[in-house]
Amino acid sequence: MxxxxxxxxxxxxxxxxxxxxxxxxxxxxxxxxxxGETGNVRVFxxxxxxxxxxxxxxxxxxxxxxxxxxxxxxxxxxxxYYPDGKVYAPVTGYDTIYSQSGIEQTENSLLAGxxxxxxxxxxxxxxxxxxxxxxxxxxxxxPAAQNAAYQALTSDGGHAAAVVAIQPSTGAILALAxxxxxxxxxxxxxxxxxxxxxxxKLLTERSQPLLNRAIQETYPxxxxxxxxxxxxxxxxxxxxxxxxxxxxxxxxxxxxxxQLVNDGGEICGDGNPPIIQAFWMSCNSAFGxxxxxxxxxxxxxxxxxxxxxxxxxxxxxxxPSVMPEVKGWTDPSLTAFSAIGQFNDAVTPLQExxxxxxxxxxxxxxxxxxxxxxxxPGLSVIEQAKTSVLSQAVSPTVAGDLxxxxxxxTHNPGGTAYLTAGPxxxxxxxxxxxxxxAQNGIDNGNLNDAVFTCFVPGSGGQASPIAVGVIxxxxxxxxxAAAPIAVKVIKAYLGAHPx
Amino acid sequence: xxLAANLDQPVPxxxxxxxxxxxxxxFALALVLFAYAAVGLGLKGKxxxxxxxxxxxxxxVLGAHLAVRRFAPYADPLLLPLAAVLNGLxxxxxxxxxxSGRNGNSGQPVTDMSSSASTTQLLYTVVGIVALVVVLVLIxxxxxxxxxxxxxxxxxxxxxxxxxxxxxxxxxxxxxxVWIIISGGFSVEPGxxxxxxxxxxxxGYLVAKRDVLALAGxxxxxxxxxxxxxxxxxxxxxxxxxxxxxFETDIGTSALFFGMFIVMIYIATQRTSWVLIGVLLFLAGxxxxxxxxxxxxxxxxIWLHPFAGSNPTGIAFQPxxxxxxxxxxxxxxxxxxxGQPYHTPLVQSDFIFSAFxxxxxxVGVMALLLVFGLLVQRGLSAAIAVKDPFSKLLVGGxxxxxxxxxxxxxxxxxxxxxxTGITTPFLSQGGSSLVASWILIALMIRVSDSARKPAPQxxxxxxxxxxxxxx
Numbered sequence: 001m002x003x004x005x006x007x008x009x010x011x012x013x014x015x016x017x018x019x020x021x022x023x024x025x026x027x028x029x030x031x032x033x034x035x036g037e038t039g040n041v042r043v044f045x046x047x048x049x050x051x052x053x054x055x056x057x058x059x060x061x062x063x064x065x066x067x068x069x070x071x072x073x074x075x076x077x078x079x080x081y082y083p084d085g086k087v088y089a090p091v092t093g094y095d096t097i098y099s100q101s102g103i104e105q106t107e108n109s110l111l112a113g114x115x116x117x118x119x120x121x122x123x124x125x126x127x128x129x130x131x132x133x134x135x136x137x138x139x140x141x142x143p144a145a146q147n148a149a150y151q152a153l154t155s156d157g158g159h160a161a162a163v164v165a166i167q168p169s170t171g172a173i174l175a176l177a178x179x180x181x182x183x184x185x186x187x188x189x190x191x192x193x194x195x196x197x198x199x200x201k202l203l204t205e206r207s208q209p210l211l212n213r214a215i216q217e218t219y220p221x222x223x224x225x226x227x228x229x230x231x232x233x234x235x236x237x238x239x240x241x242x243x244x245x246x247x248x249x250x251x252x253x254x255x256x257x258x259q260l261v262n263d264g265g266e267i268c269g270d271g272n273p274p275i276i277q278a279f280w281m282s283c284n285s286a287f288g289x290x291x292x293x294x295x296x297x298x299x300x301x302x303x304x305x306x307x308x309x310x311x312x313x314x315x316x317x318x319x320p321s322v323m324p325e326v327k328g329w330t331d332p333s334l335t336a337f338s339a340i341g342q343f344n345d346a347v348t349p350l351q352e353x354x355x356x357x358x359x360x361x362x363x364x365x366x367x368x369x370x371x372x373x374x375x376x377p378g379l380s381v382i383e384q385a386k387t388s389v390l391s392q393a394v395s396p397t398v399a400g401d402l403x404x405x406x407x408x409x410t411h412n413p414g415g416t417a418y419l420t421a422g423p424x425x426x427x428x429x430x431x432x433x434x435x436x437x438a439q440n441g442i443d444n445g446n447l448n449d450a451v452f453t454c455f456v457p458g459s460g461g462q463a464s465p466i467a468v469g470v471i472x473x474x475x476x477x478x479x480x481a482a483a484p485i486a487v488k489v490i491k492a493y494l495g496a497h498p499x
Numbered sequence: 500x501x502l503a504a505n506l507d508q509p510v511p512x513x514x515x516x517x518x519x520x521x522x523x524x525x526f527a528l529a530l531v532l533f534a535y536a537a538v539g540l541g542l543k544g545k546x547x548x549x550x551x552x553x554x555x556x557x558x559x560v561l562g563a564h565l566a567v568r569r570f571a572p573y574a575d576p577l578l579l580p581l582a583a584v585l586n587g588l589x590x591x592x593x594x595x596x597x598x599s600g601r602n603g604n605s606g607q608p609v610t611d612m613s614s615s616a617s618t619t620q621l622l623y624t625v626v627g628i629v630a631l632v633v634v635l636v637l638i639x640x641x642x643x644x645x646x647x648x649x650x651x652x653x654x655x656x657x658x659x660x661x662x663x664x665x666x667x668x669x670x671x672x673x674x675x676x677v678w679i680i681i682s683g684g685f686s687v688e689p690g691x692x693x694x695x696x697x698x699x700x701x702x703g704y705l706v707a708k709r710d711v712l713a714l715a716g717x718x719x720x721x722x723x724x725x726x727x728x729x730x731x732x733x734x735x736x737x738x739x740x741x742x743x744x745x746f747e748t749d750i751g752t753s754a755l756f757f758g759m760f761i762v763m764i765y766i767a768t769q770r771t772s773w774v775l776i777g778v779l780l781f782l783a784g785x786x787x788x789x790x791x792x793x794x795x796x797x798x799x800x801i802w803l804h805p806f807a808g809s810n811p812t813g814i815a816f817q818p819x820x821x822x823x824x825x826x827x828x829x830x831x832x833x834x835x836x837x838g839q840p841y842h843t844p845l846v847q848s849d850f851i852f853s854a855f856x857x858x859x860x861x862v863g864v865m866a867l868l869l870v871f872g873l874l875v876q877r878g879l880s881a882a883i884a885v886k887d888p889f890s891k892l893l894v895g896g897x898x899x900x901x902x903x904x905x906x907x908x909x910x911x912x913x914x915x916x917x918x919t920g921i922t923t924p925f926l927s928q929g930g931s932s933l934v935a936s937w938i939l940i941a942l943m944i945r946v947s948d949s950a951r952k953p954a955p956q957x958x959x960x961x962x963x964x965x966x967x968x969x970x
Contacts, residue, residue, distance in 0.1 A: 001766050001767065001769065001888060001891050001892070001895075002883050002891075003769060004765055004766040004767075004768075004769045004895075005766055005879060005882050005883045005891065005895050006883065008762060008765070008766065008879065008895060008899050009876060009879045009880075009883075011899075012872070012875050012876070012879065012898070012899060012902040013872070013876075015902050015903070015905075015906040016868055016869075016871070016872040016875075016902070016905075016906075018906070018910070018915065019868055019905070019906060019909050019910055019913070019915065020865060020868055022910065022913050022914070022915040023825075023856070023861060023864050023865065023868070023909075023913055024861060026822065026825050026826060026856075026913050026914065027825050027826065027828060027829055027830065027856060027860065027861035027864065028829070028830060028861055030826060031826040031827075031829050033826075034822055034823050034825075034826035034827075035823075035826055035827070037806060037811065037819075037823065038811075039811060039812065040823050040827075041820075041823075041839070041842050042823055042824065042827040042838075042839045042842065043823075043827070045839060046827075046839075076605060123831075126831065126834070
């Protein structure tokens with residue numbers, strides 16, 4: 001009977017081995033999948049049982065907490081709190097019991113403390129009986145610039161609008177504001193029914209407060225696109241320098257017989273001005289004609305050099321700004337419109353800031369980013385931003401030419417933004433920029449979008465401190481509606497960062 | 500080394516190894532005490548009050564040790580400590596679940612659990628250990644049970660059948676009609692004891708019939724088929740287990756009975772054909788019942804598609820909670836008192852293993868499985884070592900059933916096999932299972948003592964065997 005007993009013994013071992021293998025499978029290999037199952041009540045409860053990391057706006061000398069988790073009195077649950085919710089909503093996004101958006105979403109694993117890089121800390125916390133804690137995310141956002149941006153947008157007559165400010169030498173995002181916006185504190189409730197109600201309200205609101213216009217929505221760039229057209233003209237040698245004369249008929253008769261008129265039907269100089277004059281006056285016919293000569297594919301390739309036509313992550317996902325290859329896009333009659341930022345051109349406010357940032361940084365476009373560093377609960381730096389070049393938009397010489405032209409827009413009494421962003425309006429701060437007034441809607445039936453892109457040039461060997469892009473939906477003239485917003489942001493930022 | 504050098508050594512006397520048992524017991528008790536402290540720290544953030552219950556537990560376990568010293572001095576020294584650590588951790592986990600969300604502790608209360616569950620479990624532990632001592636005192640050799648083969652067989656069948664004839668109000672708990680409910684909240688699961696009684700019956704019957712079963716028969720296709728009339732008892736066992744399944748809706752128990760009988764026949768006859776026949780009969784029976792009864796079929800659906808459609812909130816709610824609990828524990832577990840096992844219905848009984856998996860993690864689960872595995876292997880090694888065939892069969896069969904029981908419930912909880920509700924030996928809440936498990940340990944101790952006891956010394960000294968130097 002012992003032979004049978006020995007075999008039974010082996011069979012019993014096999015049974016236990018099977019159990020052990022299965023346990024390893026469930027508890028070591030399947031954990032992520034099982035944790036992600038919908039309605040996993042444990043994972044759901046756990047997210048409130050410890051402190052989620054804070055989000056800090058660290059763009060000025062001292063950090064400002066813009067999202068933190070606070071212990072709810074009388075319970076052992078932590079609730080998210082946004083001290084300046086509406087101001088930073090486009091940056092932080094929200095953190096509800098079901099989902100996240102914004103930085104809360106992109107940095108979720110670090111904030112929640114589930115990132116593998118926090119495993120060692122979590123293990124020490126476990127062994128020493130300390131509570132698990134999320135990492136702190138420090139952003140490049142400047143509270144001064146962000147507050148100014150928010151104030152400027154809210155006091156602008158209720159137009160939907162967005163503004164983005166970038167540090168041209170690094171790509172660090174200094175401000176990213178959108179209006180109308182929402183208060184993320186309305187979404188932090190633990191009560192699912194309450195949350196559904198608040199969510200439903202935000203989703204059905206006609207003003208679309210959840211839409212982050214700074215990066216998720218694209219608008220026609222209008223005349224600000226003439227920066228791209230000029231870049232292509234200079235870089236290809238079509239136009240030698242800023243004093244080269246260009247043809248600016250009024251109107252320009254297109255190959256298909258249509259007319260391209262200047263704003264208000266005005267005459268551009270003597271009809272054959274130097275390009276710099278055509279730029280500060282923003283003559284459509286001159287740049288339309290240049291566009292036809294350059295051809296659509298060349299224009300598009302230069303738009304790509306400024307960061308268009310591809311996805312971008314900052315790390316929030318940015319809707320691509322495009323000059324799309326739609327049917328018939330190479331038709332010269334349409335290219336003329338593409339060259340002045342109409343037809344199918346569409347850009348985000350962030351892209352507007354990137355146009356200026358590239359020019360301000362001697363033609364080098366830095367990759368825009370928001371997360372400066374991530375600090376673990378033990379104050380060790382887990383992640384540190386590394387600046388990187390997104391593309392070389394133009395040569396430093398061409399960048400110099402573009403800067404001269406943008407300088408005239410605000411400094412030449414005939415420049416489109418002389419009154420709103422010129423020396424008198426800024427109180428002595430030099431701002432170089434380009435306005436845009438974009439027609440849009442079916443048969444251009446909507447109110448014009450106001451666009452302004454600008455930067456503060458570097459002086460005395462110092463790099464340019466800030467570049468700003470503004471789009472005001474239905475705002476009218478770029479110079480009137482958009483430029484003052486940019487000026488306010490720049491003034492606030494430079495006030496907090498005296499050079 | 501030459502052969503002669505070995506022969507010069509005196510033959511070592513077999514040792515009782517009771518001191519090893521004591522040291523291991525203290526180790527087991529220390530583990531239980533630490534677990535109790537961990538529960539307090541996990542639930543409230545401070546050490547719990549005086550561990551009165553643990554001290555009582557320690558006292559009875561040490562009492563059992565003294566009884567083993569007195570009545571089974573040569574018993575395997577690991578059996579008692581292994582069982583004690585399982586029983587102790589079970590009490591601690593039941594205490595943890597009972598305290599959850601009550602008395603100012605964190606978590607949510609387990610709704611269908613009384614606030615004195617761990618005290619009751621401790622009481623049953625005392626009863627179980629008293630039963631162990633009684634068995635050791637009354638049964639000096641396992642083979643005396645052989646005298647009661649048919650008596651115990653009848654007792655077993657009656658015990659098994661009683662719930663089937665009782666009205667539902669006196670026999671059904673959580674859908675399983677396997678209880679005898681006596682008023683006052685006191686209930687007995689007779690199947691747990693019936694298993695022991697029937698094991699004695701099978702062992703006695705097979706020892707008597709093993710030669711007939713092994714030798715008579717025809718050879719068909721390289722398989723030795725037994726004679727039809729010898730096959731009778733197997734078919735009866737099969738039919739009985741199917742009937743339990745049908746009338747008492749208890750798939751797990753019927754699988755255990757059938758598995759036990761087949762394995763005991765195999766041990767008795769050493770013929771693989773029995774295993775083959777048994778497995779085929781079991782598969783056929785399962786298939787038939789699955790076709791006939793929707794609740795059996797449902798178990799298969801739950802097993803194969805726990806996360807499909809509305810299953811996680813419907814029929815598969817319990818196993819899904821268990822799986823998510825295991826995953827939540829991960830490698831190291833949340834720590835005792837810090838997980839959320841209260842989300843799983845019946846976590847204190849059928850699903851207690853998932854609570855251990857959640858709070859002690861893969862590491863703890865592996866340790867528990869190793870303890871169970873060791874217990875089974877110590878039982879089997881006692882069966883191999885003992886000379887008496889009845890004891891061999893009895894303890895061999897019971898050890899296998901212990902392994903099978905752990906496999907069925909742990910495999911069910913962790914999604915390896917379809918889930919059937921049976922208790923986890925020593926860990927689950929419930930007195931019948933616990934007392935029956937301690938009686939099983941008593942039988943293992945008794946048989947291992949018989950196996951390791953030195954042969955009676957001859958009275959007359961026969962003198963030294965002459966040593967022939969071969970080198």
